Amino acid sequence: MQTATPRQADQDVTLTLARYLVQARYEDLPPAVIHEASRGLLNWMGCALGAARHETVQAVLDAQTPFFGPPQAQIAGRAQRADILHAALINGISSHVLDFDDTHYRAVHPSAPVLPAILALAEWKRCSGRELVLAYVLGVEAEIRIALSVFPEHYDRGWHITGTAGVFGAAAAAGKLLGLDETRMAWALGIAATQSAGLREMFGSMCKSLHPGKAAQNGLSAALMAQHGYTSSTRALEARRGFGQVMSSRFDPAVITTGLGDSYELLRNMYKPYACGLVQHAVIDGVLQLRREYDLAPEDIEAVHATVGPLVVELTSKPEPRTGLEGKFSVFHALAAALVFGAAGETQFGTAAVLDPRVVALRRRVTTELDPDMRKLEGRVRITLKDGRQLDRHVPEALGTLARPMSDADLEEKFNGLIGDLLPAGRTARLAQACWDVARLPDAGEVARLSAGAC
Amino acid sequence: MQTATPRQADQDVTLTLARYLVQARYEDLPPAVIHEASRGLLNWMGCALGAARHETVQAVLDAQTPFFGPPQAQIAGRAQRADILHAALINGISSHVLDFDDTHYRAVHPSAPVLPAILALAEWKRCSGRELVLAYVLGVEAEIRIALSVFPEHYDRGWHITGTAGVFGAAAAAGKLLGLDETRMAWALGIAATQSAGLREMFGSMCKSLHPGKAAQNGLSAALMAQHGYTSSTRALEARRGFGQVMSSRFDPAVITTGLGDSYELLRNMYKPYACGLVQHAVIDGVLQLRREYDLAPEDIEAVHATVGPLVVELTSKPEPRTGLEGKFSVFHALAAALVFGAAGETQFGTAAVLDPRVVALRRRVTTELDPDMRKLEGRVRITLKDGRQLDRHVPEALGTLARPMSDADLEEKFNGLIGDLLPAGRTARLAQACWDVARLPDAGEVARLSAGAC
Known part of the structure; x- marks a missing residue:
């Protein structure tokens, strides 16, 4: 195999990222990353459940229920199930409705676009907890690296980066769960790139949470389409008319490809103690x-x-x-x-x-x-x-930042507070335990099924 | 009511457009526009049917069929039916796969994002042919005006304008069929704006035709969500972090609002006699x-x-x-x-x-x-x-341009050539007749149902 010079690697940004995503294994993940995945899952689940009765979630359910496919995946906190694409959309919206979900220390709410996509897919495909954790970690890695390659100029121009970068995270994570090869993973990233969207003008309306919802749904759909041979450019990130140059005044491809596997952006994730920005x-x-x-x-x-x-x-x-x-x-x-x-x-x-x-x-x-x-x-x-x-x-630093992280106990208290009496007695604790134990679950779908509510 | 000065109108671009879309009536349409709608429908239908067996359409069907909802709408040229959102996606893709669909004389393939959305909706909601024609005309009007407000700078930057502007056309047209009020129409345009996407880097891959497909699906979904109270900014086009300023280096809001109802962009639509650029x-x-x-x-x-x-x-x-x-x-x-x-x-x-x-x-x-x-x-x-x-x-001007338009007979010959033996004997002629007569159909869904194929 030819060794890539830095220049060649820059020219093959999408394929280089795709190759890493395809080759990475669960065994490579440091224990701290696996633990952070549990923390992220627990925090995400609390936020999604806490919004399950919100008028935003009700509005999208009212609009979309007539088009639901088979009941393949759970809608968090509701009695209803949906096809995986709709479950990803709705859980993606509920993740972010309260603006209480996680935040990478520099940019993006990492979990809202990624977890709804792969939790639905894992439930449908019966994937293990380890597969889910690996897909989650890699999806966040792709999403954050792509975000940082254009941040802050891209955000300053008016893009809601949780939507625009999130779709890559969902595609990468879903593509990993589906076991895509390198070319198809690059197509999945390309199909994601060409759906990347979300305007900051929407802040203050229900559309802000639509962004991670659509990112989850479109990223999942991108991976499924690539799996079935729907082709895309394999240079979607770096090409002259690709994501980086069209959607930002600055694009640093090296941020995407340098040191893949050496560090994990999930470790730079923060949880909010307060329900606002x-x-x-x-x-x-x-x-x-x-x-x-x-x-x-x-x-x-x-x-x-x-x-x-x-x-x-x-x-x-x-x-x-x-x-x-x-x-x-x-x-x-x-x-x-x-x-x-x-x-x-x-x-x-x-x-x-x-x-x-x-x-x-x-x-x-x-x-x-x-x-x-x-x-x-x-x-x-x-x-x-x-x-x-x-x-x-x-x-100097608020609680919940990297310097003063919320403890596991803080996170579980927040989770319990968000769920309140939404779930039957005892299930809140079982759900929290399933999140903490996710890497040991033979069937990751158990987490999703435990999130079923009565409304 | 206060009279808007030009400056105020500029500041209320989205609401001004929404108001026009809500107030426009079928009775206002000149006969030439109604006839052009028949021509556009016939040409679109031929292109969609001609691609029904294409590998691109097969790939998206393979990927998406497991998630189909109830069989509400016909997939052109196939035996299969789907929920309206999937029908819009797939018919939007097949519209453009052959690159043989219509072209506005300045920018955008106008029908590919709009007709799949409203034909599916009309079939499901049992709308009349007049309602369909009006929605089609207005959808194209919104889509082209928004496109021209940022053209050519937006396209030159790398955006595939058929996708990025098309989503507005689908939302406006579907919103009209749903009878949205002014605020909800503005929300529909806003939900569309925040999903506007599509990169020119995808030209040469299957993703080029994904753009009108997603525009049709997302625009339809935007109108349905707005109908059910899913809120958005009502300044999505003109706001500092809205479509015009985020997605283009030049934005001319007056192009969107000046002279609405005085002329019709559908009359500036061209049809290709030859199956290439x-x-x-x-x-x-x-x-x-x-x-x-x-x-x-x-x-x-x-x-x-x-x-x-x-x-x-x-x-x-x-x-x-x-x-x-x-x-x-x-x-x-x-x-x-x-x-x-x-x-x-x-x-x-x-x-x-x-x-x-x-x-x-x-x-x-x-x-x-x-x-x-x-x-x-x-x-x-x-x-x-x-x-x-x-x-x-x-x-000096090729056949099919505004100076030398294809005749009705030319269009029907193209339609027949595209369909070949895809439809049973006699049905091709019935379908062509339904397109010519669309404004007189009590149920516009008849057009869609006649497009059912055997594969």
Whole structure:
């Protein structure tokens, strides 16, 4: 075999990635990566279940149910089953509806496009837990590397990278479960590339969670089509009219191919303790720390002032949110609700909390100040009390970041909180256990089946 | 109601378009537009049926059949029926596989994304022929206006505009058939926008025809989701992070909103008489005219010399094609086959014709000469006969262009040629008649049902 020079490798980016995906084995995975896969699966499952009754999920079910094929795969948290393509779509949407799913430390919500695709496929094809874990790890690897090859320019232009890169993750992971050869894996990546889509203009509407849903569905479909001989370019990533150059002003192919197998992006994955965008977490963390330490009640508080980085101002400056969804894009609501309720979970970002008079009153006394030098996950808060005291807190890294990861126990608490009474007594614990034990399951579909709900 | 200034209209591009789509009525359509809809339907149906047995269609059927829902809609030329979303996908692919479908005079293959979506929906919902015609006209209007708002920069960047703009056409047309209100129509356009995709890198692979297939399927799905309350931005076209600015370096919103209802882009639609790229049509036309007028036989011909524009040289210079697909990219084959068979339909671009010894012998005596000033659809040919005579023909505009449209009889001859013996005796004529009469059909689904095949 000819040894590829760096230049040749750059020219064969798609095929080089495809070759790695085809050759990688479960035995190669470090134990930490396998454990992280369990953590990611548990966190993902909690988020999908927590959204199972959401109006967004109801709307897509109302629209799509008449077209469902055979009941091959479980819809998380619902009684209904669907063909695997629809299950991937709907579970992909529910993964992200609450904006509570995982986040790679640089870009992309990694699990929402990948897990719905392969969990459905694993259930249908009766794959083992080890196969599922390997496919998950590799799908995330492909998705993140492709994302980073165009980040941040691609995102800055207006692409929702969880959708645009996610479709590659779903295709790679599903292609691995299907055992595609190198050419067909490259076709799967190509069929994915030519469906890569999702605009940031959709943030604040139900379409934001459509992006990982379609990424899961289209990526899965891409792998199935490649398996059956549907051809594509094998240079979809690097070609002049391929993904990298058409969809970004900068494309660094070496990010995709360098050091494949030497490290795992899944280890750079983060879980959110709070049910809103990461950029607000540091300041939420700050007010929760002060509330706890000084035992603050809302009526003690005169004003709240937060010093934040540019993304907080850009993304979360809605002064008067009226729905739960809008509340997630209002740092004013987030800080007020955290101080009123002492938490920032899904309930605190529900419409009832957004309309709660105590929250409304307090959020009108929240102000923000831009510090352009502040890092993305950093924040500073000052609470002025009615008695004149000022309480300050600087949070260099919010809980849930790589520097301060949520523990396994934190994650299970979050999972339990999200599921509440959605599942019958005892099943929540069995489902959590199945996620922790996934690599030992003879049939990975068990995880999916345990997620069946009553509604 | 406040009168919108031009500036306000620009700012409300998506809603302005949505309002027009919702308010437009069949009674507003000029008779020429209604007749053009019949012509477009007939031409589209011939192309879809002509590809029904193609390996591309077989591959997608093999991959997708296990996930089909209820048999709501016909797959053109096959025995099989599918749920409407799969029917839209597969008929969208077969529309474009032969590259023989219609072409708007500036950009986009208009019918391939639109008709598969609404024909399936009309069959399922039992819509009338008038409803289908109106939806078709409006879908094409939306699709072409959106395409022209970013053309040619968007295409030059590498987007396959039939896919990227087609999804809007399918959404608009399906939304009209579903009777969406203005807000929901804007959501449908938004859900379409955030799925807009398709890379030119795929040209030459099966993915080229996947683009209108996915556009049809995703646009239909967008309209159904909007109907059921799945929300989107209502500024998907014009917003800073919307379609126009993210996917093109130039976006002219006025092209979308100016003069809606005053003219119809469907009247600027062209049909191909020959089963290959438009750029070769003028010279094919020239040799066919000479063959007919002088009653030429291949053995009379010493040499053929064609004077062509730059695109012919760039796209169709393959000297020794070996397959039908390669033959479409060889002007040498095209002229030889036209002279041997007296036609340039799908059969003349089949692999058998490409390998035919008479064609091979003649194509080696075809030469070309570049004239950089020649327009895209212009050409000149000189045939030198063995008796020494030289026959010249200049074709300023090929048959099938707006200046020299195919007649109704030409279109029906093309339709019959494409269908061959695919349908049972008598049904080809009934199907053609149903296309001509579509505006008078009480149930538009009749057109779809008549397209059922035996394979």
